[in-house]
Amino acid sequence: MDFDLSWVLWGLPIAFVLGWLASRLDLRQLRIENRQAPKAYFRGLNFLLNEQQDQAIDAFIEAVQKDPDTTELHFALGNLFRRRGEYERAVRVHEHLLSRADLSRAERHRAQHALALDFLKAGLLDRAEEALRKLEGTAYEGQALLALLAIYERSRDWPQASEIAHKLDASGQGNFSGRQAHYLCEQAAAAPPERAEQLLREAMQAAPGSPRPAIDLAALQRRAGDAQAAFKTLTRAIEEAPPAVPLIAKPLTDAAIASGSQAQALELLQKNYRASPSLDVLEAIVALEPDTDAARALYVKHLEREPSLVAASKWLAQEKLEHEQFHPLVQGALDHAVKPLTRYRCAACGFEAKQHFWQCPGCQAWDSYPARRVEEL
Template sequence: MESDLPWLAIGLVGLMVAFGLGFVAARFDLRQWKREVQESPKAYYKGLNLLLNEQQDKAIDAFIEAMQQDPGTADLHFALGNLFRRRGEYERAVRVHQHLLSRGDLPESDRQKAQHALAQDYLRAGLFDRAEAAFRALDGTPFATDARLELLGLYERSRDWRNAIEVARKLEASGAGSFATRIAHHWCEIAQEADARQRTDEAQAALAEARAAAPQAPRPLMLAGQRLARAGEHAQALAAWNELFALHPAAAALAAGDYASSAVAAGEVDDARARLTALQQRRPSMSTLAALLRLDTDAASRLARLRDNLQDQPTLSAAAALLGEHAKAGVPLTGADSERLAQVVAQRAKPQQRYRCAACGFEAQHYFWQCPGCHSWDSYPPSLIEDA
């Protein structure tokens, strides 16, 4: 028994040493962990503060420091990647989001968020093929609607109308709203491209799809009339435009010139004049007025129409048209015409008889040495707007 005592004492001493070392190590690790937890938010909030103060370079350094202290935090990666994108540093933003996607421990929600951020990086960088693939990879995720909206804009910019139609239909089916008019525009673009390649049947089919997508939309009716007029079918063109006039009087002015030409070709001048006159009374427009002048056969009628229009719609364009008609007909200006023209020119010249601040654009009738809007000194050029 006595011989075992030394060994027992040695074991107890070893156990106490091991316990002491473990306690010290635990205390050291605990302090280090606390210090990292405390330092990481400090760096993060420092970055946010710098960002709010528009010190983006310093904010990036702060976020990088925070990521180094806590490399597993996805939120810091997202903040840094978004900051890179805002600054136009798309390559660095791509690297940040690709790094996130390469992590095997990333939760699915963060993975989808990183995929969406990466798609936005590609889009802003002009890498449209990669952006398209990245956005399409978000089908079936909470980002699907946002991704389809981005894809729709991408396809429209690249004039990929059929893919745009496919995406717009998916958006409608998902309850994102009505895209009928937008789809009709896509089909109209396809029709115009087909006409340019002289594929008449393809253009006609596309135009029928546009009418089916949005029966009340003005553009398909306008294009239908223009196609019929080019084919020499002026009576049918007038019928298409009459429907446009009834449904969309505001857009009818866009077809007024073509309408007058087809009316002359079809021998329906009187009916066209009546319709265009009614349209001009409802929606005054220089385009409609020009179409009416084309239908008036004598100078006296055109001068009378211009005088009436100038009374109701005193625009510089109408004044110029009246002066031009007098010159063309060789008829001197009457006193009443001269007075009316002077009133119109004086009225329309007033907005140009002002001074404009070069710093903020504030306009004033009087010259200021200090701008009342932005308080800049010597920011007003010493000349009126019309003198520029």
Template sequence: MDFEPWWLIAVPLLFGLGWIAARVDVRQMLSENRNLPDSYFRGLNFLLNEQHDRAIDAFVEVAKLDPETTDLHFALGSLFRRRGEIERAIRVHQSLLQRPDLPVSQREQAMNELAQDYLRAGMLDRAEAAFDQLKPTRFAPDALRALIRIHETERDWPAAIQAVHALQGLVDEPVPQAVHFHCEEAAAALALPVPDIDAATHALDAATHASELAQRSAEAPPHVRIAIMRADLALREGDLRAQRLQLKSILASHPDYVGLIAEAFLTNYRATQRENDGLEQLEAHYARHPSLDLFNTIFLARGRLHGAADAWAFARAALQRNPSLLGLDRMLEAQLARGAETPPAIDTVAGACTALSVEDVALMRSLIHKHTQRLDRYACRACGFKAKRFHWQCPGCNAWETYSPKRLEELDV
């Protein structure tokens, strides 16, 4: 390649232009750094060292010096909310919304942060209004999820269901708790002074549809709560056959929940003069899926139908297979309620049998009952809240289906 004389001019010129550009970039960077207050760097240092109080103070100082730092305002608001200083977080986000020059995207973000502040503070009416404004924005899915939680807390089931439908119109995701929203609607219709059977039926049909969506299959067994409520609805309508079919479906598809409907199951068979048939089915189920509630129902039914000796024979055999202080407590309680002497129950050293008096039974029961009171509870798997009766929604943390249908003693086994 031949040497061109003009290279002697071009090469130094290119080097010179590069040097000038570098100097300009360095000067610009130094200028920008000078414009940043020292408080900004101190805040970053405190934040990296997890000194959150001092970091917040430093960032607040920066925000006062330069109100245009929107990102810093968002960071401050988030820090305040995480630390529980909700009032300060609200003020930060409200100040952002009052700026007329704030871009639309940042205005939506500020509204979302303010709605979260209100929700965290328990100001549900303001949180609901703020999340409603976010429905047409990119924050719509999160806003609708928050609205569902708010309506749950307020027990506004129609509004919760409407929010569920809006969410499912945006994202393809199941909302399992929607089943319970419809069941709560049905329960409210049945609790009216004049029960609205049609409204309850419609709500349970919607619950079945929601259950199929959550399980992604129409062939899956219906949710156990739906079956329980349909059985109750059939009883109110006087359709014993329909009630029995619903209750038997629970035996087949949801065996752990049979203790909750055992008494209704026997009552149904008793109404058609077939209580012994119903009792046999419950006993067969108990042999495969023992539970305290089912034990108690069978024990009482056998005492009523066949006498105390037969009931105690069942109880002794059942407790030998599945030892339970609660079971023994219930057995002694039932015997005391009869006020009669028990059949032979305890083997003496000589091998004979000794009958227990009512006073003996009362003493045994009082001693056992002190230890069984703490075991005779249902417990939430999410927060540990204990309750005497079964709940579909935990009264402590408001989570759904966190209660096992078995009591603490049964869960410990």
């Protein structure tokens, strides 16, 4: 059978015409989509980049009304509401997203996480806890566990906090043994003596290098009238946590005096002071030094090693001046000047306090207070 070239001659123009029509249809569809694309969305982005949040919110609301199926617009709008503190509106946006049946699994988890953040920022801890619990097994589980931990610490629900810390430890989110020890110490503070001792010993096993369980246990033993046991507990604590000696020095001195172990305590504190001079350790040594003149001289020796207004004030308080009638005035001025230097300062947020805290009252960070005072930092 002969091949008819006329079909080829007719087919080429027809194919060209069909291709041209198809391209025109694609261009028309593109123009229609461009016209339908919410211009308000781009206006909202422009306002957002210029930090004009009020105008950005209005533009995004307009965009959502024109295209209610766009999930990204809902997320953007919800986040803007949350940043502005309009938590009720943020909650409504994210709850609307969760009510949609066409939402993908990943987007549903994202909306659930956003809703939990809304409740958390609004201070609705019960609802935030419920929302965060629903994120178990999702990509947001790690963030949800950290948020739950913060909630339980804030509400001082230490058993729940301990449970979450165990999960975070198991998931490789970090080492939470130090926090576990603090949780046990917090529970011990409100428990009967026998139960408190058990909890504190568990805390010592959970975090051997943490000084708090030993300090709290020694205080419990002192209250029970066993000063010798308290002294032994603090002696072991000094060996296990040398950086915490300034915090341990005062309770160790008290336990030594009560148990008649002054000589042993003095030798131990002098050894640690030689290795790392500290005002609190120096004060403990002075309290244990039987020779008053030798004790006063310790402040001068400290000044030879490190300039310290606090040590100078302590030394001057025990000295007689040529014009003794002015001594109280001079001493009062010095005491006022050194007060800020004897505070403790949080290494995380800079919050200063007269006493040492295991958890910062300002930023809620654990173990953020160094054992040394401001003057020694």
